[in-house]
Amino acid sequence: xxxxxxxxxxxxxxxxxxxxxxxxxxxxxxxxxxxxxxxxxxxxxxxxxxxxxxxxxxxxxxxxxxxxxxxxxxxxxxxxxxxxxxxxxxxxxxxxxxxxxxxxxxxxxxxxxxxxxxxxxxxxxxxxxxxxxxxxxxxxxxxxxxxxxxxxxxxxxxxxxxxxxxxxxxxxxxxxxxxxxxxxxxxxxxxxxxxxxxxxxxxxxxxxxxxxxxxxxxxxxxxxxxxxxxxxxxxxxxxxxxxxxxxxxxxxxxxxxxxxxxxx
Amino acid sequence: xxxxxxxxxxxxxxxxxxxxxxxxxxxxxxxxxxxxxxxxxxxxxxxxxxxxxxxxxxxxxxxxxxxxxxxxxxxxxxxxxxxxxxxxxxxxxxxxxxxxxxxxxxxxxxxxxxxxxxxxxxxxxxxxxxxxxxxxxxxxxxxxxxxxxxxxxxxxxxxxxxxxxxxxxxxxxxxxxxxxxxxxxxxxxxxxxxxxxxxxxxxxxxxxxxxxxxxxxxxxxxxxxxxxxxxxxxxxxxxxxxxxxxxxxxxxxxxxxxxxxxxxxxxxxxxxxxxxxxxxxxxxxx
Ligand SMILES: [Fe+2]
Ligand SMILES: [Fe+2]
Numbered sequence: 001x002x003x004x005x006x007x008x009x010x011x012x013x014x015x016x017x018x019x020x021x022x023x024x025x026x027x028x029x030x031x032x033x034x035x036x037x038x039x040x041x042x043x044x045x046x047x048x049x050x051x052x053x054x055x056x057x058x059x060x061x062x063x064x065x066x067x068x069x070x071x072x073x074x075x076x077x078x079x080x081x082x083x084x085x086x087x088x089x090x091x092x093x094x095x096x097x098x099x100x101x102x103x104x105x106x107x108x109x110x111x112x113x114x115x116x117x118x119x120x121x122x123x124x125x126x127x128x129x130x131x132x133x134x135x136x137x138x139x140x141x142x143x144x145x146x147x148x149x150x151x152x153x154x155x156x157x158x159x160x161x162x163x164x165x166x167x168x169x170x171x172x173x174x175x176x177x178x179x180x181x182x183x184x185x186x187x188x189x190x191x192x193x194x195x196x197x198x199x200x201x202x203x204x205x206x207x208x209x210x211x212x213x214x215x216x217x218x219x220x221x222x223x224x225x226x227x228x229x230x231x232x233x234x235x236x237x238x239x240x241x242x243x244x245x246x247x248x249x250x251x252x253x254x255x256x257x258x259x260x261x262x263x264x
Numbered sequence: 265x266x267x268x269x270x271x272x273x274x275x276x277x278x279x280x281x282x283x284x285x286x287x288x289x290x291x292x293x294x295x296x297x298x299x300x301x302x303x304x305x306x307x308x309x310x311x312x313x314x315x316x317x318x319x320x321x322x323x324x325x326x327x328x329x330x331x332x333x334x335x336x337x338x339x340x341x342x343x344x345x346x347x348x349x350x351x352x353x354x355x356x357x358x359x360x361x362x363x364x365x366x367x368x369x370x371x372x373x374x375x376x377x378x379x380x381x382x383x384x385x386x387x388x389x390x391x392x393x394x395x396x397x398x399x400x401x402x403x404x405x406x407x408x409x410x411x412x413x414x415x416x417x418x419x420x421x422x423x424x425x426x427x428x429x430x431x432x433x434x435x436x437x438x439x440x441x442x443x444x445x446x447x448x449x450x451x452x453x454x455x456x457x458x459x460x461x462x463x464x465x466x467x468x469x470x471x472x473x474x475x476x477x478x479x480x481x482x483x484x485x486x487x488x489x490x491x492x493x494x495x496x497x498x499x500x501x502x503x504x505x506x507x508x509x510x511x512x513x514x515x516x517x518x519x520x521x522x523x524x525x526x527x528x529x530x531x532x533x534x535x536x537x538x539x540x541x542x543x544x545x546x547x548x549x550x
Binding site: 009010012014046049050052053055066067068070071072074075078079082097098100101104105 | 296345
């Protein structure tokens with residue numbers, strides 16, 4: 001289904017939690033391991049804007065859709081960060097900009113798309129990089145929805161569940177954009193399919209892997225994606241990804257969990 | 265509020281204002297202006313062709329934020345979470361500024377004028393990725409070497425770009441460009457709204473750039489270099505060369521003192537000398 005970009009930009013809003021009773025977390029605080037996961041999620045959300053560097057602008061009308069989307073998307077993700085930070089703040093965990101900066105300085109940034117982009121700029125892959133970028137985005141957004149849903153299920157905290165539901169609802173629109181872009185580009189080019197297949201199976205890792213410490217990635221994936229339920233959720237994401245043109249059989253999320261040693 | 269970004273106004277230094285509140289800016293970022301604009305009240309043919317063309321070019325320039333973000337975020341600038349937080353809402357507000365400009369241009373276009381870009385969004389980035397300036401990879405390498413001092417240079421670029429664009433807004437706000445020479449209140453109101461939005465951006469860029477350039481001679485040196493090298497205005501890569509030149513003629517062609525006012529504004533940044541300011545106006549006019 002075509003994605004209506006004008007409708008999306010006109011209705012894009014910062015996620016609202018002003019009506020939610022965050023004081024409930026003082027009475028029923030989240031356990032430390034959940035706060036650690038939330039902290040990871042907040043960092044990843046705040047970091048989203050940095051992925052604007054993956055954008056390739058080329059002279060076509062579709063690229064203006066991509067720019068319009070990224071503008072709104074960056075802002076929605078920023079507010080996801082702010083919303084999660086508000087929950088953390090009630091627990092005495094503060095994330096201010098200086099702290100985010102310190103963690104960005106400490107960790108550096110191993111961007112997994114970089115090697116692919118280098119070859120794009122060397123003229124090896126060309127336009128097909130955009131198909132990779134869009135498919136990559138789709139995989140990340142599906143993962144984000146799944147992570148928030150898993151978190152809500154595991155915690156069974158009504159206020160948290162409602163906040164995560166609102167965030168996940170916005171992630172679903174992100175999925176819709178990325179998949180419509182990716183499908184169209186993949187369907188149009190077998191070369192795009194091949195490059196995307198290669199890039200995803202070779203380089204994809206759970207969202208945040210390139211900016212967070214490995215032990216944090218393992219903690220979050222173990223927390224949210226272990227056990228039978230976790231695997232089922234991972235399989236669902238893989239099914240969605242492998243349902244895109246030319247990507248049949250990909251199991252990148254389950255593979256990533258195996259690599260991290262997450263118990264199934 | 266829009267006095268802050270007046271063409272020749274040199275932002276006040278010396279008085280210690282409250283530091284720019286990025287969280288408050290994010291909370292109060294302005295989305296679509298469609299409801300606030302009185303498009304009906306702008307008569308057809310209210311503007312000269314030249315003014316309409318300038319407004320459409322301004323829309324392209326204001327809307328070219330993602331290309332700019334791509335270039336600055338491959339450098340150490342991406343690590344500064346306060347700056348990236350600002351840029352998120354900055355891009356959002358500029359998206360809607362561009363939208364408002366296209367709406368105004370559509371309403372005020374001279375009868376029979378070809379409305380080159382009457383789509384609701386920017387039509388095309390006219391130039392290929394690396395046609396102007398350095399591409400992302402070279403920037404990444406250069407950015408790595410320059411470290412955090414490059415952030416000050418990027419903020420100075422943002423500040424000066426606002427000064428450049430404001431020359432055009434200032435002229436549009438006056439009565440010069442209307443077809444019959446009388447000011448149009450609805451149009452004036454639209455431009456005022458846009459300048460008010462941009463005044464906050466300018467305030468952030470100026471404050472942050474000043475703080476960095478004052479404390480780091482290396483940041484000031486980088487800023488001088490980046491300012492001298494950049495294509496002006498910053499979004500020039502997304503408009504045709506003809507439109508860029510026409511924009512510059514309009515921006516500099518109102519008040520005869522506009523070029524020197526612009527240079528004064530540029531020199532109000534710490535560590536930015538006369539020569540650098542002259543390079544900017546030279547490249548803009550060239
Ligand atoms: Fe998000
Ligand atoms: Fe998302």
